[in-house]
Amino acid sequence: MSAECGAAPGWSGHRPLHPHPRFARGVTGAIMSTKEKNGQGDVGRRDFLKLFGAAGAAAGTLPFGGSTSADEIVAAAATDTKHHHAAEPRARGSGYEFFNVDESAFVEAAVDTLIPKDAAGPGAKELGVATYIDRQMASGYGKGDRLYLEGPFGEGTPGQGYQLPMTPSELIRAGIADVNAVVQKSHENSFAALSAKDRAAIMADLEATKIELPTVPAATFFSLLLQLTIEGYFADPMYGGNKDAAAWKMIGFPGADAMYADKIEPFRNKPYKAEPKGIQDLI
Template identity: 80%
Template structure:
């Protein structure tokens, strides 16, 4: 995003993404407050047990039509992720890598439905360190936030969010990030924070979850993928760049 090309000295946006990705590239989204088995993670992310995902053609896994978002919502999400992580000379953007599909699958699955969230209340405004404090599931939060931002953009710009120029989209995202817009249905900071978190996750997640198409983000940061054994590579590549094509979970099944 143009307003965040630099952060903390001379560390640019791509440098930040590389640092973030190196630390968490192999992780997938898990429901707040709990962990999940590999089978649960696959089912939550794709809507199918892992054996069905394994049997499906790899080129089709995670790249079919939207399961949660409607036409207007998917247009917003595609424009939003493209604004948060646009393509540049360093690497591809989030839209190119299918991050919108990743977010859609998360919202359609157990994470989006709040399967591991306590949603019985009482609810009150909490402090940031207290974590998620809303009576809404993540999918309800995202859907309501998309509608709120869409209404704000329609009122202020007489346009849909995806109809704005790249510069105006970046300005709207900067306003949300700076809490300069008060959304009527959801807390602005909570909505923007989750949208940004999901965008970064989808950019670096294993491709089987919908984003990081062709493992392009892993290639950009030099992450070798999900293969758990690299002992035999230590000596041959000592003090040399390890340039092997990264492997995803699907490549190891």
């Protein structure tokens, strides 16, 4: 998930999403919905995820942009950054490299809200998507190693993309704190402690910019959080998410294996269903 410096200062680390029309009408009408509609031209959660998974498969084993390599993740964790727009965590959550206890609880609840478990397939939380996001935030990508962050910074236009003077990890950390502060005021509780229904309502309001966050734009924070959630759900398992390649199995994606020469004769005129293979399975 590297970012290149473009003509205009900004963040181009992720390719923009071009979702299915149903998703464009709102997350609560797509991923967060656990019920499929019939006869209304809408697609179900499984079909929706297939669209994203197929798009990712066409671009490589990691959808919606590349990712840092395993070596880069380890190296970046030991590298500091000069940008400090949000408070550093006091104690990391269990098994996390970047998030503290409160932040990891938020991310686990958020990804579980965006892609919940249902009859169509597993949820993002059980597939380890929070771990994927944590590793990305601890990496050079999260620290903005390849971002131009010297300014000047302006509001910009939609075509110019990301224009904030914050790295991805700073944006995520500040956004989590902002949402928890807003929820504490409105519900007298943390986001992670809310019911599934209330969490879905908060996410829908963030997407629709009905909630104004104290330090970061709600739409920008939500967009990055959703992007990372989808990435972690469909990424190669070596990056921390998509545990046991369950998302690949759900959509019928074979993974990283591109060698089928030995299967031509045995399966001539016969259906061949391969078990998904990740990068580490081929090493």
